[in-house]
Amino acid sequence: MIDLKLREVKEDLSAKELEVAEYIIANSQQLKNISIQALAKLNQVSTSTILRLCNKLGYRKFSDFKIDLISSMPKKISSEVLQDDIHLNDCLQVVNQKVQMVEKSSIDETYSMLNSDDLDKAIDLIINGHKIVIYGVGSSGLVGKELEYQLIKIKKDVNCHFDAHISRNIVSSLNPHDLVIIISHSGETPECIELLKLANKQNIPSIAITKMGQSQVSNLANIVLHTISTEHVSRVIPIRSKISQITIVNMLVTNLFIKQYDEKLLSKTKKREECKYP
Template sequence: MINLKLREVKNDLSIKELEVAQYITTHTQTVKNMSIQTLAKLNYVSTSTILRLCNKLGYSGFSDFKVDLISSSPQKFSTDILQDDINLNDTLEDVNRKVQAMEKSSIDDTHSIVNLNALDNAIDLIIASNKIVIFGVGSSGLVGKELEYQLIKIKKDVNCHFDAHISRSIVSTLGKNDLIIIISHSGETPECVELLKLAESLKVPSIAITKMGQSQISLLANIVLHTTSMEHASRLIPIRSKISQISVMNMLLTNLFIRKYDEHLLEQTQSREKRKYPHHK
């Protein structure tokens, strides 16, 4: 998992941080037994550089990073398909094979980087919130709309509008017992940043579903649920990022529904079963 995280945040690292990251990737077993001072000395950097790297990887400090490093097992990444863009002259079979590989890769990567504490806190926050506003742009907005639909099932007062001005007006009415959920692959979507800043000024709690690494959105949100960020140059369709967002949403919703399972949800399940199989008793 460490190698995956390093790959995800590669573009957000400084030159010195990147050099340390490459050293860790090459000397993983040795680094497991190193102190932060030794690692810094070997790479001719300060310990603060190491700590910044750990922070960008999602760890609270070097000790937290070491625990994950020690428990991580080496992973092999497919490079024959996953690092090839879909070409316009690909056959139907080639395209389908590459799409399947991208989807599988995105799901596996997303599950491997999930922060269970952040996920648990996000679920608690959704349950405790009176009103919820969800916002995303483009395909992220479509994921947000699906999240809205599912949250309605557990009787949450939730709104997801594609219009940033409408969302801003609604967020302006929220308070500390409400919630805003932002979905943005890049972590830099201007409309999303603006809404988070407004929420912060009103002391409205926030959850962001965004790529790993430092961004305006990850710095502004109270809770961050990470998605994978690897998209190839062609990017005809944002397959990886969209599948990753859906995976995070499904983890969030499934655990949320389990916690909120009551007579109301039981009746919904039984009613759906009766509609599907009307002759079954």
């Protein structure tokens, strides 16, 4: 969904990049056979401007951007109820309806932004990682604990501590065969940035689960899995960002279980079923 991705990174675009993006969306049906050179000439910009726009939207090449634009025309995932925050004078039923709509749209939008290649690479890093350190602050840390619990099920050596000092000490002991996973909605959490810099210094692979757009966390991580950045409901209750992070974690874990589903896990599943349904 190009319009969704544009909305997520709009603040990071230059004036020329924004003009090109709006032109592409307005003329998407006519862009099937257009080259990057022709598009640049039509908008009176350089091809490097268009490539920067594609990179900011999560595409490595212009051709990837064009294929996505043509093959999956944007569909609006919106509702009037999502245009307003939850108010203090809302009744219980209205609050519940708004929360439901926020959660549904968060899952749909996260799926729409998902880069399958990056997800597959992240899965391989987790499978091959000898030791894994997960870190996040606040609600992101709670999502990290959920990921830790799920990875323990497939017998991974994983740690998720809320204390940044403990995490820093553990990361200091890692090597290039290990892995660091950072969860940060803003992408600017100081502790997360520090851990990624430390990981890079020691050549430790890293995965970041963070909002779409340019940030220090996304620039430092080897693999970035994007979550949605819009937060209609007050950040005191970060429903959208948390649901988006959980969606990414569930996709990671489900695919990991499928790839790691060996005889031991099959036996464990059967024993659990037998205990529950003798």
